[in-house]
Amino acid sequence: MNTFTYIVLLGLLTLEAAIAAPMKNEKPAKKLRQIQVLPGDLLEEFAYMNQDALNFYDYEEELTINEPQIEIGRLTPSGNRVLVNYDSDYEEELIPHEPLDPGAPSVPGLLGPDTKEGLPTCLLCTCLSGSVYCDDTDIESIPPLPKDTTYFYARFNKLTNIKKGDFSGLNHLKRIDVTGNRISSIDEDALRQLPELVDLMVASNELVQLPELPKTMINIDASHNKLHSNGIKKEAFKDMSNLEYLYLAGNALSYVPLPLPESLRSINLQNNNVQQIDNDTFCNSKDIHYVRKALELIRLDGNPINLSKTPDAYICLPQVPHGNY
Structure with a gap:
């Protein structure tokens, strides 16, 4: 057999082996049958001449592809995420520490004292750095408050x-x-014992009487209630040396509640029933040199009074009152 024939046979065998070989990333068959492409005498002779080119033994090698690790998450009944590693023979649960139970004995009062509804105050309302916000919660009574409460808001409810x-x-x-x-009454001793109270906002309620307040007051807003002059105690504001703002608009007051402290900067008596102003209402008729510098705003508009009838009543003021002249 000449050399050319051997080369042709070698090329045919190489082509057959390439076709039978597995593709990349493709799992080969378990066994390959022995290739029979030549007559027996030629096959034996060619195999003897080129043992490296021909291999007629069964192909047993399997292609192994490294699978990427897959992390699968699922939720436990407690809501915590569990990581399952399927590359190992076990499951490892990575569960963070459970949060403290607010009702546990180890954290008493974390959400404040319980209300009549059976909920802690700071769950019914919002507690933040000494402030308690109970706005628009439909509460009908003041909830028990934490001892460190500094600011309390319960606007637009059913009190x-x-x-x-x-x-x-x-x-x-x-x-x-x-x-x-809908507040119609405040007990007489409900507020006067509060040693640091400075702001009281009870506007837009149904109060007919203002309770006694502590001397520490700076701002009082009792606008739009049902207050008559006899609903404010005599000399109620006299000793409030820090009082700056007094809002009593939208009531039924027939006169200005006197005396007013020297610290007062603004008094709002709009839309009441004030009918008379005296020379001593804001000034001191006995001291012609007296000047009341702090009182910058007086609102008397909406009252049945003609302010031009008492011009000497405003001589000590930085500005004349707002109202009818």
């Missing part, structure tokens, strides 16, 4: 009264805002 013990022991309470409720 009908404020009782003596509602703010008992709250020695850091500075502000109470219960605007927009």
Whole structure:
């Protein structure tokens, strides 16, 4: 057999082997049958001449592809994520520490004292750095408050009264805002024992009487209630040496509540029933040199009074009152 024939046979065998070989990333068959392309005598002779080119043994090698690790997450009944590693023979649960139970004995009072509804105050309302926000929660009574409460807001609810013990022991309470409720009464001792109270907002309620307040007051807003002059105690504001803002608009007051402290900067008596102003209402008729520098704003518009009839009543003021002349 000449050399050319051997080369042709070698090329045929190489081509057959290439076709039978597995493609890349393709799993080969378990076994390959022995290739029979030549007569027996030629096959034996050619195999003897080129043992490296011909291999008629069974092909047993399997192609192995490294599978990427897959991380599968699922939720446990407690809501924590569990990581399952399928490259190993076990499951490893990576569960963070459970949060503290607010009701556990180890954290008493974390959400404040319980209300009549059976909920802690700071769950019914929002507590943040000494402030308690109970706006628009439909509460009908003042909830028990944490002892460190500084600012209390319960606007636009269904409150009908404020009782003596509602703010008992709250020695850091500075502000109470219960605007927009249905409050018709405040117990006489409900507020006057609060040592740091400076702001009281009870506007847009149904109050007929203003309770005694502590001398520490700076801002009082009792606008749009049902207050008559006999609903404010005599000399109610006299000793409030820090009082700056007094809002009593939209009531039924027939005269200005006197005396007014020297610290007062603004008094709003719009839309009442004030019918008379005296020379001593804002000034001191006995001291012609007296000047009341702090009182910059007086609103008397909406009252049945002609301010031009008492011109000497405003001589000590930086500005004349707003109203009818």
